[in-house]
Amino acid sequence: MLSVEGNISINRLRQILSEISGELLKLSEGTICKWNKDLSKMLTPSIHTIKEKLLRSPVVHKDETGIWVDTKLNWLHVLSNDKYTLYYSEKSRGKDAYTEAGVLPAYKGVLVHDNLKSLYHFTCTHAECNAHILRYLKGIFESKERKWAKEMIDFLLKAKAAAETDLSPDEIIDFHNLYDEILESGRLEHLRDVNLDRYDDDVKLLRRLKEYKTQHLLFLSDRTVPFDNNQNPNGA
Secondary structure, eight states, rough: OOOSSOOOOOHHHHHHHHHHHHTTOOOHHHHHHHHHHHHHHTTHHHHHHHHHHHHSSSSEEEEEEEETTEEEOOOOEEESSSSSSEEESSOSSHHHHHHHHHGGOOSSSSEEEEEEGGGGGSSSEEEEEEHHHHHHHHHHHHOOOHHHHHHHHHHHHHHHHTTOOOHHHHHHHHHHHHHHEEEHHHHHHHHTTTTTTTTTTHHHHHHHHTTHHHHHHHHHHHHTOOOOOOSSEEEO
């Protein structure tokens, strides 16, 4: 637990065990590493069960973060639903890493993620995480005072609240039309900016929102699809 969950180094763990036992436990680093490997093998059946549960889940969340392994950047990948979580570490962030875990190639439900393009290689249904988008929009509004960014923030929050009710088909269409109107407003706002660089983050975000509109608004028409990737009810 101290080594794996506490992220304590093997050498430091050896010292701790020696100190708390009055130097009765004088273990080598190799012994502790072997214990970890033996325990890892014992978890194999549980890992298979988690993968099976995720494969049958109507919605799965996907995320990843960089970690350092032997002084080299690796990626800690996370697949989860409301009851099960699978962690795995790979050297890459792309589709080969997802294939290696053995879940996504066969998954046919809804995968919620933050627009990592390589995930679109898989033939499941995709939903974009709107919590990430809200952060990006907030940054753009605060740094560049883009009117369209504030409008999109207000729109997404309103749409999130509305999705908790039973929306009629016409109401869903109205939300989709308003989304398009805000993007067009953003396009015109950019055209009026003589100093605008088409490679700026706000321009790229505008394009992204247009290209992945279906994935960003899927939560409106399918109540099983969450608004974002945050499974903590209080946000994250």
